[in-house]
Amino acid sequence: MNHISDLRVKIGPLGLKNPVIAASGTFGYGLEFEPLLDLNLLGAFIVKGISLSPRQGNPPPRIVETPCGMLNAIGLANIGLEVFLRDKLPRLKNLDTHVIVNIYGHSVDEYGELANALKGVDGISAVEVNISCPNVAEGGMAFGTDPQVSAKVTEKVVQNTDKPVIVKLSPNVTDIRLIARAVEDAGAHAVSLINTLTGMAVDIDKRIPKLANISGGLSGPAIRPVALYMVHQVVRTVKIPVIGMGGIMDCRDALEFLIAGARAVQVGTANFVNPTATVDIISGLREYCDEQGIEDINEIIGSLLLECR
């Protein structure tokens, strides 16, 4: 191959060297994966959701495998904002990739406080707002299932930050387009979808839920068709960039989302199965573009043909 395909994409004001992002909650603080891959190759990575105070998370068992997927109820266990800024961020600052911080609050004001605390902080390229965690008792998904509350949270974060704001949407709603439109109107620079689908599994011998939390969030290839259709719907509803995710395991899966109109993709559960899934997808995309003679990956994005079946 003589030419090198251009994989660069733009998420609002944020330029990525390629459209592959490691998803929050599946990639630790990035550092965990450093022994196995070069973080600088990534378009971006999103750290585990951070709250104002540290959270221990839910009691075990927290995860259970289900057909072609897994349920998790981690409960947003995290080290808290202060420790993140003090211990983790300094080790991420010199990377040649974008570090995006996922934030989670108990109230609209807390989201604002978190955004404000990250304002002007060097080494953080964007904020992803988690309004869709299904595994915490207070708030979480409640924010993401009501268009007005979603808009309020978004507005608060946008007012309190100098960074691009990505709002992560829940699929556990009647019509995801309503939420997407509400957060767009509230000033979000992009939306990412989908977070996990709420589900449960039962131990038939003990007759108890397999997760201590009873319910958990379903992820993995099992949810990919659901995710893809929601991305398709949202792409046709909002003007801001859409970041697609849900069960992407390899390059072919990523291409489905890009063709459907996602400007970038997030890779989540795949990181557990194949720790180099993100970089494997990037090289797969490069090969695909080379083979197809595509010079700019943006030619693929949103290229879905609907009329000529």
Next chain:
Amino acid sequence: MMFEQKTEIIFNKNVALKTFLLGIRSQEIAAHAIPGQFVMLRIGKGPDPLLRRPFSISGTRDQDLVLILYKVVGKGTALLQEKRAGEGLSVLGPLGRGFGLPDDEQVPLLVAGGIGVAPLFFLAQTIHTTNTQIMMGFGSSNEIIPVDVMGDFKIQYSISTDDGTHGHGGLVTELLATSLEKHTWHPSSLSLFSCGPKPMLKRVAEMALEHHIPCQVSIEAVMACGMGACQGCVVRSGSHETQTYQYVCKDGPVFFSHQIDWNQP
């Protein structure tokens, strides 16, 4: 040091009822592994079963062979037992914190329940002193994993079976109790190491506390990644006031028995 590799299966042989010894070739993992550490194996080729499965490392041989003893308990291990020599297997490891090795003056007492022998065989191989004793409990005589399955290492051993078909009829913790009564060791000259089902570990932990013997246990947990990213594999530690969660994959899988809250569900 951790590696993600496509390794070759050298053998995968049946050594007891539903119990297999897997040998895979990896110079890097064999060179870096310490007893108590584990590997994550990707058993399925497609999306089901999706996640890797954690396995204790049972030993190393000839500088490049990693040995894994496993019992067939579910979908993943049922698929694993069908794999043949020459097939490839994706391995991530070595992972986690292993056993702290005993001092030269200490008598290592190893207590295993069933497939819990897996990490303890590696420990015995590494300590390599003639005064190492291992007590192993199995359900029945056909489940007994012979100590020489790992190769030639000198070790004193005793066996219990739940149904009394071999050795002591009863629990392995009863063997431990007898052993602690019979001998006149000073508690500080002993070091306990244990792996097995939780009720057994709990009893061993109680006995260690009663006799003031340092005791390390290897804990099992469901985990997705094995490297601290999924945060799924927690175990409760500390008392009620100071209760906190530890991650089995990176804080463990080996813990001192007094660190664990044994009363958790």
